[in-house]
Amino acid sequence: MDLLKTLSELPGAPGREERVREFIDARVQGHADEISTDALGNLICRKRARKDVKDPKKVMIACHMDEIAFYVRQIDDKGFIRIHNLGGFDTRTLFARRVRIQTRDGRELFGNLNPSGRPIHLATEEERKKIPKIGEFFVDTGLTAEELKGRVRPGDPVTLVQEFYEMGDLVTGKCLDNRVACWLGVRLLEQLGESDYDIYVVFTVQEEIGIRGATTSSYAINPDIGIAVDTTLAVDVPGVPFEDQVVALGGGTAIKILDSYSVSDKGLVDTFIELAEKHEIPHQFEILPLGGTDAAALQRARGGSRAITLSVPTRYIHTVTETVHKRDLQATLDLLRKYLEA
Ligand SMILES: [Zn+2]
Incomplete structure (x- = not known):
């Protein structure tokens, strides 16, 4: 969890993500075929498809670097x-x-x-x-x-400012929304095997103030498939009835059905559920009444793309005590890898 600790403790205000970007940029060298930074500050890491795949589909994975x-x-x-x-x-x-x-x-x-x-x-x-x-x-x-x-x-x-630390199987700190996705993006680049897809892992900027970085980077990349990785509300705490908990901490990666900014592509939802069942990856469904992710920008890029969000359940979102379960983090990474390597 050293990588997540470093990511969590770095400052990255919207529009001033440079400290996070520089850290990730240095960290992913050698793990992507092309690495570039665009005008807004999005860090774009491309991993090409297997050589024998003709006209590979482009998959863009968005992980926002900024914090409130x-x-x-x-x-x-x-x-x-x-x-x-x-x-x-x-x-x-x-x-x-x-x-x-x-x-x-x-x-x-x-x-x-x-x-x-x-x-x-x-x-x-x-x-x-x-x-x-x-x-x-x-x-x-x-x-x-x-x-x-x-x-x-x-x-x-x-x-x-907040120190990151572990509590049993949980980890807690500031802006795990969305440094858990930055962690996942880095791990994905390090661990990913050959793929039929042309993969763009994009560490985006200014998500918290209106998914601005994902808007320009998805326009430039023009993906066929867009996957946002973000956190979602685990309100499984005292004082909140079951029907309002959205997702449960430790219940696995949350496959988003919809939030107030996007409805996930049905085909992708089905595929991710099938993969999770087949490989016994813990998962749950997410319907979030209010809020959105970079998937909204991915879905509307140019002529549109098929898009979905994989969420990491998070307690106490938008406080310095954001808390996630290590199992959910691993499940999200596992499911994404299975999809890209299938
Ligand atoms: Zn977020």
């Missing part, structure tokens, strides 16, 4: 930094968090994130009930406005 994060918006005269969010945060999970600011000189600055207002000891009854809006949060770096001048400026990315 912030950019510095303004600095007040006391040195408190106001931020702008990229991606959907539940502000109740943002109290008393440690954050990292990537400054333009390449150095990092750490600080504390908190909402403005009075602490509980002084808060009125009304104030205690209030859930703060994202715009009310600020970062305290311990430095004065004067000391911050020339070091931090608007647009510097701010990401949450």
